[in-house]
Amino acid sequence: MSRFESRNVSEADVPASPAEIWAVLSDPDLLARFTPLIKAISTDGDLWCWQLSGISALGVSVAPSFSERMHLVDEERIDFRHDPPAGASERAGADGTYTLTDLGDGVTRLFIDITIWVDLPLPRLSRRAVERVMDESMERTGDRFAANLYRHLDIDPGDVVERTPAA
Structure with missing residues (x-):
């Protein structure tokens, strides 16, 4: 087995309140529905199990699920880190952050x-x-998630200002 990874960093000024965006990002059902790679997200407190639709590369296809420990700071930040159950071996995982800043x-x-x-x-x-x-x-x-978020919040994508992230 070899480990492969991909990172996506994006930043935008979205004409919506932090509460409106938070309502999507903190809702596992909406997050899964708006994110094409995610088939479903089940929750047990701050442990979320993400089930991917499938990843295909060079003739190999997998549809892994993985456990993420979620840390939510209401309407400001979501951090998540891969945290499989004791004794479990998960073939995929994610680490990340969503940050909302009220402008x-x-x-x-x-x-x-x-x-x-x-x-x-x-x-x-x-x-x-x-x-x-x-x-x-x-x-x-990421592009599809953004389009789904904007449609859900009734935002014209032309009103969104994309930024070059400082990450």
Whole structure:
């Protein structure tokens, strides 16, 4: 097995209140519905189990699930770290942060930094190709999540100011 990973960092000024965006990010059902790679999210307190729809690269397909320890600071921040149950071996995981900053006048700066990884039965030599597929998939997923969020909040995407993250 080799571990492959992809990171997506994005930042935008969204014409919505932190409460409106928070309502989506802190709701596992909405988060799963708006994020194409996620099939479902089940919860047990601050432990969320993410079930992916599937990842395909170089002829290998997996639909892993993984456990994430969620730390939510109401309407400000969500941090999550991979935290499998004792004795469990999960072939995928994620670490990340969502940060919401109230800019006033009904605008929120939304910063997202997510790294997802997966163990695949592929040689390390295939790293570039696999991670390129993962990067492209993560970018499409981020774009689709944003479009779904904006549609849900009735936001014209033209009113969103995308930023270059300082991550």
